Amino acid sequence: ISALLLGLLLVAGPLGRVAPGWLERFGWRAALGLALAVALLGYAGHYLVLAGYNLSRDEQMADFDAWIFAHGRLAWPLAPAWQADASMLNQLFTPPVNHPVAWMSAYLPVNAMLRAGLMLAGDAALTGPLLNLASVLLVWQVARRLWPGQPASAAVAAVLLGLSGQVVVSGMTAYAMPAHLAANLGWLALFLRGTRRGDAGAIAVGALATGLHQPVFHPLFAGPFIVLLAWRREWRRFATYALAYGAIALFWLAYPRWITPLAMGPHSWLDPQIAGYLSRIRWLLGANSDHLAMMSANLLRLLTWQHLLFVPLLLAGLGAARRDPFALALVAGLVLPLGFFALLMPFQGHGFGYRYLHGALGNAVLLATLGWRQLVAQDRRWAGWFASASLASLGLLAVQATLAHRLYAPYAGLSAKISASGADYAVVGEGDAPLVLDLVINRPDLGNRPIRLVDGEIDDADLLAARICPGHHAVALPAGSFYRPVEHLFGVDPTGEADARLTEQSKAFADAGCRVTVLR
Numbered sequence: 001i002s003a004l005l006l007g008l009l010l011v012a013g014p015l016g017r018v019a020p021g022w023l024e025r026f027g028w029r030a031a032l033g034l035a036l037a038v039a040l041l042g043y044a045g046h047y048l049v050l051a052g053y054n055l056s057r058d059e060q061m062a063d064f065d066a067w068i069f070a071h072g073r074l075a076w077p078l079a080p081a082w083q084a085d086a087s088m089l090n091q092l093f094t095p096p097v098n099h100p101v102a103w104m105s106a107y108l109p110v111n112a113m114l115r116a117g118l119m120l121a122g123d124a125a126l127t128g129p130l131l132n133l134a135s136v137l138l139v140w141q142v143a144r145r146l147w148p149g150q151p152a153s154a155a156v157a158a159v160l161l162g163l164s165g166q167v168v169v170s171g172m173t174a175y176a177m178p179a180h181l182a183a184n185l186g187w188l189a190l191f192l193r194g195t196r197r198g199d200a201g202a203i204a205v206g207a208l209a210t211g212l213h214q215p216v217f218h219p220l221f222a223g224p225f226i227v228l229l230a231w232r233r234e235w236r237r238f239a240t241y242a243l244a245y246g247a248i249a250l251f252w253l254a255y256p257r258w259i260t261p262l263a264m265g266p267h268s269w270l271d272p273q274i275a276g277y278l279s280r281i282r283w284l285l286g287a288n289s290d291h292l293a294m295m296s297a298n299l300l301r302l303l304t305w306q307h308l309l310f311v312p313l314l315l316a317g318l319g320a321a322r323r324d325p326f327a328l329a330l331v332a333g334l335v336l337p338l339g340f341f342a343l344l345m346p347f348q349g350h351g352f353g354y355r356y357l358h359g360a361l362g363n364a365v366l367l368a369t370l371g372w373r374q375l376v377a378q379d380r381r382w383a384g385w386f387a388s389a390s391l392a393s394l395g396l397l398a399v400q401a402t403l404a405h406r407l408y409a410p411y412a413g414l415s416a417k418i419s420a421s422g423a424d425y426a427v428v429g430e431g432d433a434p435l436v437l438d439l440v441i442n443r444p445d446l447g448n449r450p451i452r453l454v455d456g457e458i459d460d461a462d463l464l465a466a467r468i469c470p471g472h473h474a475v476a477l478p479a480g481s482f483y484r485p486v487e488h489l490f491g492v493d494p495t496g497e498a499d500a501r502l503t504e505q506s507k508a509f510a511d512a513g514c515r516v517t518v519l520r
Contacts, residue, residue, distance in 0.1 A: 316371030
């Protein structure tokens with residue numbers, strides 16, 4: 001907040017008179033330069049800001065599936081010794097199969113397939129930065145088509161998106177959100193052509209975008225524009241899109257039913273509570289509470305992780321949108337996901353800004369550009385103020401990168417300690433410290449050492465020890481002090497759970513022949 005206030009002071013100061021005419025000179029070379037800079041920041045930031053670490057389970061499962069796809073499979077066989085105890089390996093966000101014979105994530109595959117391609121090419125961490133590069137160029141291109149002969153408008157759109165902390169930092173992660181943003185902007189660029197070839201390309205992009213990781217994000221974006229065709233009485237285009245999206249929806253809704261059997265064997269069974277989309281929706285409706293407070297926090301994060309003039313420009317754009325049907329479709333693309341996720345999934349987990357609205361940031365940026373056009377027509381000084389705000393936004397971006405590093409670094413450090421323990425197995429308790437369950441991530445082939453286990457899924461430590469300790473294997477067990485960096489991050493007191501079980505588990509594993517390493 002202090003950084004935001006400092007930035008606003010800079011905007012209001014003498015820097016508001018700099019660089020007259022710079023927006024009119026912002027051509028394709030400048031757009032490409034900005035896009036490359038955003039991509040380079042994202043790639044370097046993955047290693048320097050996020051410590052090269054996938055913090056959230058969403059990120060981890062994207063690379064989990066990417067590893068499987070890169071090895072030419074849709075699911076990876078699970079060793080028979082672990083099939084009955086697969087929950088110990090952490091089955092969060094895998095298909096709800098008990099006693100699986102193989103495993104993969106429960107997400108739709110396209111984001112992981114993109115990462116698999118770049119994994120084979122050299123580094124999956126390039127995915128987000130390259131998608132951000134495409135997004136900046138695409139929003140510039142869309143703005144040029146919407147406002148031909150107005151290079152300043154396209155420049156504003158590109159700068160608003162390129163200097164968004166949410167966009168830049170999300171590009172450092174393995175989240176599917178950069179792919180949603182790039183796909184939606186690519187779809188819109190093709191849709192605006194109004195040609196058969198453009199519509200065919202948009203439908204192809206839409207088919208892939210719907211399958212990125214969850215099936216709802218892209219249709220909520222595309223739906224208002226398809227309805228716009230009906231409002232314009234472009235019935236042939238409307239029918240084409242409606243039929244195509246009906247088929248796309250059926251395909252991706254059926255995909256889990258096709259893929260889940262790959263994890264099932266003769267002794268497997270599904271968890272009926274979350275086995276299908278309708279069951280999952282019922283479960284989500286019953287599990288959520290405090291919707292208003294959570295969504296208020298989400299919107300506050302969204303607004304504070306953007307360019308410093310994003311809010312006033314967006315408000316001006318929303319005011320002008322009521323006179324423009326296309327702008328109203330942009331607004332609907334923001335409102336629909338807000339309503340949907342307020343009802344079903346108000347808690348976003350980790351994220352920068354509000355990641356569930358990430359795919360619609362292009363809508364918001366175009367509306368803000370519309371607002372800029374309204375304001376600059378009334379007062380030419382807005383061009384200078386925009387330059388000042390853009391400079392200040394670079395400083396804000398540095399602060400936001402520091403905050404991201406502060407979140408990721410403690411977990412990356414703990415994970416590195418586990419990996420460096422030299423043990424064959426490591427046990428982590430979900431209640432040991434905030435959000436440490438995600439430290440339990442294993443390679444699909446269980447080739448990582450140590451294999452990481454969830455303490456809460458171990459029914460009997462003596463039985464587990466009898467199974468894994470022959471052969472003088474080593475087990476790493478955390479003491480409470482091991483989690484101190486995470487406790488300091490959240491300002492919480494130790495739970496005491498790790499220390500409470502340390503003596504008992506140490507004895508169980510040592511008596512069975514394991515060498516015990518205590519992580520501190």
